[in-house]
Amino acid sequence: MAGSRDILRRIRSVKNTQQITKAMKAVSASKLKKAQAAMLAARPYANMLVSVLGNLAARAPREYHPLLAHRGCRRIEFLIVTSDRGLCGAFNTNIMKRAVALYHEKKTDGCDLTLNVVGRKGRDYLVRRDYAIRKDWTGISGHLNYSHAQTIASEIIENYINAEVDEVYVIYNEFKTALSQTVIAEKVLPIEPPKTDIETASGDYIYEPGPEAVLDTLLPKHVEFQVYRALRESEASELGARMTAMDSASNNAKEMIAKLTLKYNKARQAAITKELMEIIGGAEALK
Amino acid sequence: MDKLTLEIVTPEKRVVREEVDEVVCPGIEGEFGVLPGHTPFLTALRIGELSYRIGGAHKYIAVTWGYAQVDGDKVEVLADIAETAEEIDLHRAEEEKARAEAILRGQPAEVEFEKGQVSLEKAVIRMQVAVKK
Incomplete structure (x- = not known):
């Protein structure tokens, strides 16, 4: 009976694990709902920001503001958004693979690159592989709010202006559905203003304190918001990915339990048969 | 009589979307009122109190940085933070004010001083709005 x-x-032990994965799945599902709601809540702001920006940018020359001006693409900076915690399937691996591929692609094009990373997982990945990280932020996931985006964005803008970075990309997981997310590399700097034809951006606006001054403060806001959106998308994607991963883990556990139960029953039966044979054999010998 | 559509949004949520009769905003170059038929107007906002009127009822909102765009009968406000009188915790605002005052009293360096001043201003506006429930 030792085997059984x-x-x-x-x-x-498999049952215990299954309980944990099931609970994690339920938790991520409910957190995902909240994250999705937060994402939707940001949408009206996004629409309005784009319309105001389009309105203003239509009347300003590109060279007017450093955040708008094209300067070629010799020095490039990445902001990679990953999660702090694992157990979410290929979520972090996917994004890091894509980021590293892009990194080498740009490198062979003769660009200088600097890396910024959000999330413990991404940071560890890069550190293990000896990439230099300029700046990292961890401990955001779970209690993300707008001020995180502000901190990150102001750091990026400052570096963009002082260190003369030519382009900044944000690489993050875009939330498609709870089951799927796609890795996106989005250029946040220089800002590509939304196209508005001058006709609709009616010329008789009054600006306080003047169109240039409004634009000056609006452009950093736009970057901030892009970062915020990337963080939100990434958060929702992470929860979706974790939910799916935990669901398949629970299913695997179920399968394994079924297999082990069968094995256990077989072993038990074999033991009983063996005992019976011994008794019969003993009785035969006494005859 | 004509109405204005007032919409106030922050990155975290839409705070207000209502038909109103009048809006008063804390513009960066001074407070301004908007009535239906206002000329197209775009301004930055400072930290301050935004109020609007529906019929005879006045409502107050504390806003922190942002923009107001007046176009036709639409008033759109983009703010970093916008809190209605009901949302503000008066007690916390008072604590914030005390904290900011303590920072300012310590005669800090320039950057700290500015930060302190901003949070003091925010706290004062919050308190001002909170009592107008």
């Missing part, structure tokens, strides 16, 4: 006891112990 081992199997029993294994069944118990």
